[in-house]
Amino acid sequence: MRFSDQFEARFTEMLTHYPTKRSVLVPTLLYAQDEAGFLSDEVITEIAGRLDLTELDVRNVISYYSMLTTKPRGKFNVQVCRNISCLLRGADELIEHCEKKLGIAHKGTTPDGLFSFEEVECIGACSWAPAAQVNYDFHENLTAEKMDRILDEYRTKVQ
């Protein structure tokens, strides 16, 4: 299992931040996922080993947090907020639009592995609703047209 140098440097540094090794677990898992795409068995074994935890412990933690996943997903994870402020400003329509446009439903991934789609809970963009995140990027005050443009931009990014 190899992570990037940046990951390793951050991991080593983080270990010095806390009195217990285990404390680095949650952020470490997310960083590991960012690099590996998802938390595979191999990643779990590696992290459990580094932190002297059982794999069961690590799995129990992973399954608790909604951003962590043990299944592969698309390169760009489109997460549209479905909570109240967004709902009031057209989240339903936006979600429907995305599903149609991408041809996938909640938790689905496009066949080319480029996009995944997910309805998510409040992402802290209520005053700029409706909102979505693609991976970690926020996109706000969305309309169907704006969403189309955004998705197209991501698509062209890989080419």
Add this chain to the structure above:
Amino acid sequence: MADSPKLVNLTVDGKPVSAPAGTLLIEACKNTGIEVPSFCYYPNLSLQGACRMCLVRVEKMPKLQTACTTGIAEGMVVVTDSDEIRQARKSMVEMLLGNHPLDCPVCDAGGECELQDMTFSYGAAESKFIELKQHRDEQQWSPVVYFDRPRCILCYRCVRVCGEGMDVWALGVDNRGAVSTIVPNQKDHLECEECGMCIDICPVGALTSGAYRYKTRPWEMKHVGTTCTHCADGCKTTLGVRRAETGMEIVRGDNRDKSGINGDFLCIKGRYGFDFCNNEDRLTQPLVRRGGRLVPATWEEAFEVIGKRFKSIVDREGGRAIGVIGSTRTTNEENYLLQKFARLLLGTNNIDHHRTADFPAFVAAIHGKSNATATMRDVYNAPAILLIGNDPTDEHPLLAWQIRNNVRLHNARLYIVNSRPIKLRRQATSFTQVPSEIDFTTFLGGDESRGSNVAREGWNTLREKLRAEQGLVIIFGSEIFGQGIQALAKFAASVPGAKLVCLGDYANSRGAADMGLYPDLLPGYSPISSAAKLHQEWKTLPEAPGMNIPQMFEAAKTGQLKALYVIGANPVGRLNILHSGLNNTFLVVQDMFLTETAALAEVVLPAANAYEKAGTFTNTCGDIQILKKAGDVTTTKPDFEMIVRIADAMGFDVHKLVPFGHGVHADMGQSRGAQSGEADQHSVWLEANGLEPKVSPFDPMAILDEIQRLVPGYDVSRLELMAGNDQHTSIAAMGSGSVQSPELIVPAKNNLFTSGTLGRYSRALNSVIENKDPEPAEEVSAD
């Protein structure tokens, strides 16, 4: 003694209640007879506050409070029952029932389910929900553990008992919210000690056992509390029995009433390892060798054959020509009876057993010192423990549980000295790895030449630390014998309040030793010449020491030993003895199975096992406990009866062997004379407990009377014993012991999943072993 904690006074439901400071409200209520319901609260496990069933009203608090997490406080005013509280509890049950399958009629827990009871108490009968229940298929996590997810109410008891109690940590919680679920450590299966604690602690039928599931309804069983027949720790186990064609079949083992020295603990063997009883290979008829083959015979025929041969040998060559090997799994009464049979009737000291610890050296080392030995309960309460050798997690599961939980709940200090990094080191204050335990003990005893220079430095510090402990319990395994025990006892004497535990291996190996299954020691480790009381009582006793097991086999080879009588032992299989040497010896074996030894016998008698008879066992600490008859295979007999019948067939007066039927004095009363009323009560009581009253020659209690009278240290309260309580015998009060040859000690080397012959015939144990270590498929040869 530490200062006893201050009493705190509070009012519960208008009643004054007082309890020691630090008590939880739920416990304070329980102690006063006020039941506060709970699912997740479980004594001695970490607090959860998750099920919200224990909500009560505490004055001045705005919300209902959970009694399971609230500590009592002076002047607290509590209401545990009101409309508001009943409604709160009712709604919890309603919400649980929302998705809980109502398959109670086919659920193993039906009839003993806490959710059922709670539904009954709080009347959540009417369903509020019309949503479909989420079904999920049952999962098998191991040969013994099954999980039915929709039945789970997420009380987390299983997770905690596995982690905190067992230090196994094989269960966890996955996901969150409504889809939270208990999961095993290997995704879809368990890798663990298979103790089954999770199953018995489950308040509902979510975790069920492969050994019991779908076998019977709980109310169809009779429950008999007895003592486990596997390792030497002496757990109480409650056997659920049911009528079967062959008698009474044991279908379940547990200790849910938490009585006994083990509380709620049982390992896999105590819980599921009873099934050797029901193994189809079990001997159910006497076998007599005719034309070179063992063929079925009647009991009368079998006893006649044995009686005639034994008698003619004794008549012609004297008792010395017969050897007797006893068992580490028969009762004290049987062991005592057997050596009495050998010594008094046959007139020989040729008696021995499979020794797994050097008890004679132990008794010699602590002879005459009062309070020198610790009980199994002491191990849970001692402020400090020194464990030398052995791996209790594998070999003494209860002892390991006591140690672990003493550390966890009472902050005991655990010092481990071992040549291997055993699992208990995780609980240890200090772990010292040594090349040899015996070197270390002799060092402790003052022989400073032992060990390397480097090691000695560490040993010194450890010795000083140990000397500073008050109430140290020193536990040692079979790595320590002879001089080592002497040295250890010497060290113990230098530590105020220190007590010792010597670890032997089988359920009654301590009893076998105490009862004198030695060629040179009478019951209570008295050298043959020195037991005045026994000499007085028995009048004729053979003077010369007899042969030990290797000597017996040697004598058999040379033709000096004409007969060998083996009860519940398998020397040929277990002690690597060459069987060809037995060709000219008349071999009689009493056993449950056709073991390697039994297969060579002239007569094989089908024996009942410890779950099928009454009597007592003494565990490795010296705690004596009662056995009650649970199962029954009607065509077998207890060893006790068989010994008596053989004596009878030899033409002896069996009253000499078993003082039954007239004027026996017991502390529970007399069976004749002025106190006969008491005796009648005694009989009634014995009968009610499945024991035989002293009016028959097969009454083990008659022998227990004699043991209590003649074996020093066994004069424990009969009442307590009969009531199912453990009583500590005093080995230090016994005879002076003797020096034994260390080669005679052969550890059983049983682990968590093996149990000598019994284990070989336990399907539950074997299924677990196979599952853990699947053997490569055997090659099938083309025929």
Add this chain to the structure above:
Amino acid sequence: MAELVSHPDEVRVVAKRFGKGATNIDRYLELDGYKAVRKALGMQPDAIINEVKNSGLRGRGGAGFNTGLKWSFVPKQSAKPKYILCNGDESEPGTCKDRLIFEEDPHSVIEGVIIAGLAVGASSGYIYIRGEYRYLLEIMQKAIADAYAKGFLGKNIFGSGRDFEVYWHGGAGAYEVGEESALMESLEGKRGVPRIRPPFPAVVGLWGGPTVINNAETLASVPPIILGGAEWFANLGTPKNGGTRLFCLSGHVNKPGVYELPMGYNLKKMIYEVGGGIPNGRKLKAVVPGGSSCPLLTSEEIDLPMDFDTLMKAGSMLGSGGVVMVDDSTCMVKFALRIMKFYQHESCGWCIPCREGTDWLMKTLTRFHSGGGIRKDIDNIQYLSENMLGRTFCPLGDAAALPTISIVKKFRKEFEDHLEGRPCPFEKKGAVERLPVFA
């Protein structure tokens, strides 16, 4: 990245550096940055606590507990290290203010953490930021590094002879982790299941040490109090409700955005003047006054000052500052369902009433909204919510029950209008509901 707005009624205390490039430490210093902590270094701990206590600063995380009072619960002597924990898990629906603070003025949080540390005798602090806010975590990482580089953090801070460490920490998606004890569990690398209280975090918190947990906005309010004085701050608001707070206006409002208004600002004015009223000529039907956990107010109930005590009296809560306007085109059954879906999804699952209650409420509301409701459902929804209320292990259960109870009570007629197989009167194209999938 989040857009800034402004209004003349605003009183900028926490937001005074918003839009001014204060993420740059030098710029922050020009804008009075790190002055408060220098001042605090010269004060007695008790004096700091008193100043904060008297300022009437109440927790901006939702519960509104007096911050100085909370600090005073930390034992003076402790065998274990003490900690300051900044709660930046911001996940309450309708709330998006801590995000602006981290984005526009990260050093103000660091400064607040140090001052809190000086007050209670802690020498390290953690800033926990929700996982979704990755870019803010990066901003914070840089801010912390810059503060270290200047000697404001680490050994001998500001040459005072005192040491103080601040660490960043990122979450990974869980609302419940915002609950203070679950937050500590999460920081310790565990599942975000709350802890039993007592002991309270002020006594036994992170790794067993006494811990002060405060919301990011609360901590960002501390430096101005130290600089401006308790009295000045207290006078900005209403009695017992000192200062200003960031109100996040969202939903059916013309000018959504985060505005810093004095405590006690009139809600009606906030909606119609600051927020510019309801769009599309619609009428206001209801308001969520402080994030989705709060009971809703109807349009008749909004003429009141926005402070903790008044809202409590009005049967609701000031909560976390998320003010969500709901117009009359909205189906309140659907709104209730939407809220319940959230709590069902976010319940940690630890305790029965919340785990089972939210699940059953969500399922019932789903069926009900899609036309399958029966009359007894309405009472059942009410019954279940009332039986969750006050009986769960942590306040998430209450957060799910309270808005639901208020919606059923205040908009019961809308529930009745859904009965007998009638389609949702507000849904243009019929009900579209899906049960959520949780992997």
